[in-house]
Amino acid sequence: MKFDVYGVGNAITDIQARISDELLEKIGFTKGVMTLVESEKQGHVLASLEGHPVNRCAGGSASNTIAGIADFGGTAAYAGKLADDEIGRFWLSDMQALGVTVDTPLGTGVSGTSVILITEDAQRTMLTHLGISATLGPEDLSEEQIAASQYVYVEGYLFTGESTRAAAYRAIELAKKHNVKVAFTVSDPFLIHLFRDEFLKLIAGPVDLLFCNLEEARSLTGKTEPVDCAQQLHHLAADVALTLGGDGSLILRDNQVIPIEATPVRPIDTTGAGDMYAAGILYGLTNGLSYRQAGHLASQAAGRVVSQLGARLSRKFTPQEVARFASL
Numbered sequence: 419m420k421f422d423v424y425g426v427g428n429a430i431t432d433i434q435a436r437i438s439d440e441l442l443e444k445i446g447f448t449k450g451v452m453t454l455v456e457s458e459k460q461g462h463v464l465a466s467l468e469g470h471p472v473n474r475c476a477g478g479s480a481s482n483t484i485a486g487i488a489d490f491g492g493t494a495a496y497a498g499k500l501a502d503d504e505i506g507r508f509w510l511s512d513m514q515a516l517g518v519t520v521d522t523p524l525g526t527g528v529s530g531t532s533v534i535l536i537t538e539d540a541q542r543t544m545l546t547h548l549g550i551s552a553t554l555g556p557e558d559l560s561e562e563q564i565a566a567s568q569y570v571y572v573e574g575y576l577f578t579g580e581s582t583r584a585a586a587y588r589a590i591e592l593a594k595k596h597n598v599k600v601a602f603t604v605s606d607p608f609l610i611h612l613f614r615d616e617f618l619k620l621i622a623g624p625v626d627l628l629f630c631n632l633e634e635a636r637s638l639t640g641k642t643e644p645v646d647c648a649q650q651l652h653h654l655a656a657d658v659a660l661t662l663g664g665d666g667s668l669i670l671r672d673n674q675v676i677p678i679e680a681t682p683v684r685p686i687d688t689t690g691a692g693d694m695y696a697a698g699i700l701y702g703l704t705n706g707l708s709y710r711q712a713g714h715l716a717s718q719a720a721g722r723v724v725s726q727l728g729a730r731l732s733r734k735f736t737p738q739e740v741a742r743f744a745s746l
């Protein structure tokens with residue numbers, strides 16, 4: 419079996435609710451970022467959502483990207499840790515239904531969940547309890563599957579734990595050993611405050627393709643203008659995809675700046691926008707598209723996920739749509 423992409427991440431199930439800014443303020447978490455919390459805290463927050471419809475959906479940053487690649491018709495494998503509980507089995511069956519290879523055995527404990535609060539501006543605020551996902555370690559990776567992949571995709575969230583950080587480094591090491599490209603997503607601005615030097619070392623070292631959003635790029639570079647941020651990062655990494663929310667994205671490749679427009683949509687929920695964008699780029703690059711074509715596909719895919727509730731596409735792309743969007 420050959421894979422377009424092998425993903426490594428915290429396997430998380432999302433529990434989503436749409437709430438007002440007033441309620442978010444009352445709950446008291448920073449809007450737009452991910453905060454790690456204990457499950458008791460999640461329970462208190464969920465209890466305070468009385469009367470709000472709550473929806474459940476498989477999630478996790480790298481796993482959303484891997485699911486997106488499968489949605490386009492790509493081949494993918496994933497390493498992430500789930501418990502043998504109702505949520506873990508739900509997550510796994512969702513991934514397997516997409517044809518994604520996940521060989522990490524279910525463990526004992528509690529599966530990771532993220533309570534995602536979506537405000538009227540379509541922004542998402544995430545309260546994540548990692549549970550067993552934090553125990554993913556180097557031993558959970560498949561060297562054989564990594565060697566059979568074109569890219570390994572590593573999420574920055576893995577750096578919040580010793581075991582998951584070791585898994586990230588091992589995945590990168592195995593990728594390099596087998597001449598597999600390394601793609602890395604910064605994941606969240608708070609991680610840069612904790613791991614700036616480490617991330618910069620990775621970006622200037624083994625990372626072949628970097629994904630980040632504008633806030634992350636500004637924080638990494640100290641620059642303000644998107645193109646200045648992207649160019650500075652491109653001095654470090656061969657390929658850079660800088661996302662700019664509703665303003666689209668910039669792809670930098672061979673000292674060339676490729677601007678990609680956003681797809682005009684009515685935003686409902688931005689959860690997973692960056693993840694789905696990465697799916698479009700990675701699917702495109704591993705399936706013969708140019709960087710510009712991959713960017714168009716990524717923009718269409720991210721636009722679709724922004725115009726619906728949840729991080730996974732509720733309506734998949736047909737092969738005809740993939741071909742049409744990629745040729746724009």
Ligand SMILES: Nc1ncnc2c1ncn2[C@@H]1O[C@H](COP(=O)(O)OP(=O)(O)OP(=O)(O)O)[C@@H](O)[C@H]1O
Nearest residue numbers: 631661662663664666667680688690691692717720
């Ligand atoms: N309002 C929007 N309208 C259209 N497309 C959007 C909008 N917001 C985001 N996108 C698309 O999604 C891509 C990624 O968005 P963004 O830069 O917000 O990433 P992100 O911060 O990583 O997202 P998230 O963390 O919410 O998943 C953008 O480059 C764009 O293509």
Ligand SMILES: O=C(O)C[C@@H](O)[C@H](O)C(=O)CO
Nearest residue numbers: 430477478479532689690729
């Ligand atoms: O970053 C996002 O917008 C969402 C995801 O990465 C996601 O679904 C997640 O990490 C929580 O499960």
